[in-house]
Amino acid sequence: xxxxxxxxxxxxxxxxxxxxxxxxxxxxxxxxxxxxxxxxxxxxxxxxxxxxxxxxxxxxxxxxxxxxxxxxxxxxxxxxxxxxxxxxxxxxxxxxxxxxxxxxxxxxxxxxxxxxxxxxxxxxxxxxxxxxxxxxxxxxxxxxxxxxxxxxxxxxxxxxxxxxxxxxxxxxxxxxxxxxxxxxxxxxxxxxxxxxxxxxxxxxxxxxxxxxxxxxxxxxxxxxxxxxxxxxxxxxxxxxxxxxx
Numbered sequence: 001x002x003x004x005x006x007x008x009x010x011x012x013x014x015x016x017x018x019x020x021x022x023x024x025x026x027x028x029x030x031x032x033x034x035x036x037x038x039x040x041x042x043x044x045x046x047x048x049x050x051x052x053x054x055x056x057x058x059x060x061x062x063x064x065x066x067x068x069x070x071x072x073x074x075x076x077x078x079x080x081x082x083x084x085x086x087x088x089x090x091x092x093x094x095x096x097x098x099x100x101x102x103x104x105x106x107x108x109x110x111x112x113x114x115x116x117x118x119x120x121x122x123x124x125x126x127x128x129x130x131x132x133x134x135x136x137x138x139x140x141x142x143x144x145x146x147x148x149x150x151x152x153x154x155x156x157x158x159x160x161x162x163x164x165x166x167x168x169x170x171x172x173x174x175x176x177x178x179x180x181x182x183x184x185x186x187x188x189x190x191x192x193x194x195x196x197x198x199x200x201x202x203x204x205x206x207x208x209x210x211x212x213x214x215x216x217x218x219x220x221x222x223x224x225x226x227x228x229x230x231x232x233x234x235x236x237x238x239x240x241x242x243x244x245x
Contacts, residue, residue, distance in 0.1 A: 003235035005188035007051035008044060009210070011202055012037065014194030014218030021218075027071040032220035034075050038083060043224035045090045045124040047231065051184050052126050053097065053177075055202050059133035073107040076130075080114045087114070091123030095184075097176035098132030127184065132176070134204040141174035177206055186210065189234050191227075193219045211237055 012033060019029030037054060044052045057072060080094075087094060094114050101108070111130075145166055152163055177184040186206040192198075195216040199207070213230045215222070 003237075004048060005211075005231065005234055006049070007053070007185050007187045007189075008049055008231070009053040009055075009187040009190045009203060009207070010040070011055045011190070011192040011200060012219045012222075013192060013196055015220060017194065018218040018220045026068055027075075029220060030068075030072055030075055034079050036220050036222050038079070039224050040222070040227055041092065041126055042086075042090065043227055045092055045126075047228070049124060049231075051187075052124060053129060053184075053187065053203070054127070055129045055132070055200070057098075057130050057132070058201060059098075059131060059136055060201070070104070073104045076107050077110045080110045084114055084117060087118055087126070088121065091121045092118060093121040093123065093125045094118045095125060095127050095181045097127050097129040097137070097181070099136075100130045103131060125182065125184065127177075127181065129176075129202070132202075134201045137175055138171075138205055141171055141178075144174045145170060172205070175205060177203075188239075189213060189231075191215070191230055193217050193222050209239070211239065 015029035015033040016026050017029075018032060019026050022028075040054075041052060056076070061072075062069065096111060096115065100111060103111075111128075149163065149166075173179045173183070177186075186208070187203065187210045189212075190203075190207055190210045191213045193215050195214070197214050211234055213234065215226065215230070217226060
């Protein structure tokens with residue numbers, strides 16, 4: 001395939017509406033969405049995409065009912081437990097974007113095991129944005145830089161040196177996509193399902209020059225075939241990054 005994107009990011013939207021349309025509990029929609037995610041991970045890996053990032057649970061999702069939130073994390077435990085063998089078979093490395101230290105302990109332990117046991121895999125890197133919000137991510141990066149700059153300022157004052165301004169690369173390195181997770185390149189393509197056309201606080205810094213694809217398909221109905229069609233369509237686009245050709 002020509003012009004294959006290196007990094008694809010997906011806002012998986014529509015689980016609740018899918019369940020409502022079928023007169024099922026919302027958790028049934030999340031379960032169906034988890035199965036869809038499994039298929040897309042396999043498809044992206046087989047296609048040769050280097051990085052896949054999915055928006056699994058935002059910092060705003062805590063506002064939902066306790067039953068729904070608990071069910072989502074229960075499904076996460078189920079997914080990582082059942083798919084660890086296949087992730088290793090596919091040589092997929094799993095990383096987390098977000099502060100997952102505060103999620104339920106069972107989910108945290110399952111994730112820790114998956115991160116540990118896939119850490120040496122060299123195939124596609126699968127990033128799960130969990131308890132993630134882009135504004136919080138940027139503030140976290142700024143605070144890290146501020147702490148470093150205070151320490152640097154003390155040293156510079158003693159040596160009589162000047163402190164250089166913060167660069168874009170420095171800020172990027174402190175994001176979840178930065179140094180701690182292997183310097184993940186910015187997404188080439190962002191896909192959002194369910195007909196909504198908004199960003200929802202997702203990777204605001206990283207998607208400055210990303211291409212976008214929106215589909216009316218609800219996430220549980222999103223198939224590898226539709227994913228492949230979107231990737232093929234991306235290959236026909238001409239990216240200028242603000243310049244001209």
